Amino acid sequence: MKVPSDDEINNQARRVAEALVASGETMATAESCTGGWVAKVCTDLSGSSAWFTGGFVTYSNDLKHQLLGVTEADLELHGAVSEPVVRAMVAGACRAANSDWAVAVSGVAGPSGGTVEKPVGTVWYSWGTTEQTQARCELFSGNRDDVRRQAVKAVLQALYSDVIASR
Numbered sequence: 674m675k676v677p678s679d680d681e682i683n684n685q686a687r688r689v690a691e692a693l694v695a696s697g698e699t700m701a702t703a704e705s706c707t708g709g710w711v712a713k714v715c716t717d718l719s720g721s722s723a724w725f726t727g728g729f730v731t732y733s734n735d736l737k738h739q740l741l742g743v744t745e746a747d748l749e750l751h752g753a754v755s756e757p758v759v760r761a762m763v764a765g766a767c768r769a770a771n772s773d774w775a776v777a778v779s780g781v782a783g784p785s786g787g788t789v790e791k792p793v794g795t796v797w798y799s800w801g802t803t804e805q806t807q808a809r810c811e812l813f814s815g816n817r818d819d820v821r822r823q824a825v826k827a828v829l830q831a832l833y834s835d836v837i838a839s840r
Contacts (some may be wrong), residue, residue, distance in 0.1 A: 674811070676819045677826040685829040686714040691725040692836040693774070700832070701770035702728035703741055703762035705753060705779040706796065710825045726770040731762070741765025749791040754779050754791050759799035767803040774836065776800045777826045780813075782820045796824045800832040807835065 677685075693700060702712045712728030715721055729740055734753055737743040742765040747757045762777035780796030787793035792812065799808040809831065813823040 674813065674823050674829065676815055677822050682714055682822065682826050682829070683717065683827055685833065686718060689829050689833045689836065690715070690718050690721065690724055692833060696718075696836065698773040699709075699724050699726045699770075700774040700776065701726045701766040701772035703720070703766035703777040704728065704730050705732055705737070705762075705823055706782045707778045707780075707821050707836065708732070710821060711776060711778065713829060714829075721750060728764075730765055736760060740766065740769060742768070752791070754781055754795055754797055754809040756797055756799075756808045756810065759797045760801075760808050763799045763801050763806045764803045767801075774800065774802060774832060776832050778824050778839050780820065780824060782817045782824075785816060794820050796820065796827075797823060798828040798831065800828060800835060 682693045703810040707729045731737045732807050734748045741762050743758055749803055751757050751789035759777040759779050763775045766775035779796045781787050781793050794813045797810050813820045
């Protein structure tokens with residue numbers, strides 16, 4: 674994936690907003706490596722209070738557990754950058770924010786922190802509801818900002834595809 678511009682990210686957020694407004698549904702965010710960037714682009718849109726319920730920046734494992742209900746066992750067994758954790762983050766964000774949909778992102782944005790199993794650029798993201806989530810892992814390239822930009826666009830694009838596909 675090429676590194677998206679601000680306009681591309683903002684346009685993706687706008688498409689999500691329009692779909693949620695049309696369906697009368699809401700969304701929340703649960704973010705780690707993106708540090709609230711997904712919530713920022715959502716709330717940059719005028720009228721976002723009609724569909725955006727809130728966001729959680731859970732950078733630490735303790736907050737993932739305390740605020741979103743991610744189990745300590747999943748964090749210990751799989752690590753924060755994993756499918757079970759981002760799926761749990763989505764369900765937890767939906768519950769905590771009383772939202773129809775949520776997205777979650779957890780990754781290794783770099784430049785440090787990578788391992789052989791999870792090199793810099795590894796990002797797990799998830800989207801869905803309390804009952805059903807989907808997740809995907811990507812290995813993004815570039816510097817820290819590039820990785821984060823790609824993650825923001827990817828998770829919004831994934832949610833948009835699901836919101837529209839479910840209509």
